[in-house]
Amino acid sequence: MHIYSSCGLWNSSVRKGWSFLADKAKGGRLLNLDGSSTIEKLKLMVSDDFGIDLTLVNLELSYLPSELINTLESPPVIISNDRQVKNFLTYVRTKPSTRLCVNSGETNFDEQDIERD
Structure with a gap:
């Protein structure tokens, strides 16, 4: 399954409500995940594709299941374990436009590098 991902920061x-501010300088990546994907495999794939050193930063992966959320205050879903990876993949099967949001804590934004979702 192909998953579109981008680096950036969540803003409320x-x-x-919630929107993801994408870092244009880092761009986006297309990941290919399968049902056996784990949180560790996913983090390694993301770090490799975006050139993020996992020994220097804490990688946070998240998404916003807007069809399931009925209030503007509901925060994004953080993917923190293998079960959450499987939940994400199950959700994306029915909502292919869902983006995997990557926050490495090292993103430096410039006014021109911000793109609102």
Whole structure:
């Protein structure tokens, strides 16, 4: 299964709810995941594709299942274990436009590098 991913930061607004601010400089990546994917495999794949050193940063993977959320205050879902990876893959099968959001804590934003989701 192909998953679109991008690096950036989550932002919350009272009027618009949660949005992901993508780092244009890092761009996006297309990942190929299967049912046997684990959190460790996923983190290694993301770190390799984006050139992120896992010994220097804590990688956070997340997504926003907007069809399941009924309030603007509901935060994104953090993928923190193998069960959450499987939940993400199950969700993406029915909602292929879902993006995997990557936050490495090392993203440096410039006004021109921000793209609102």
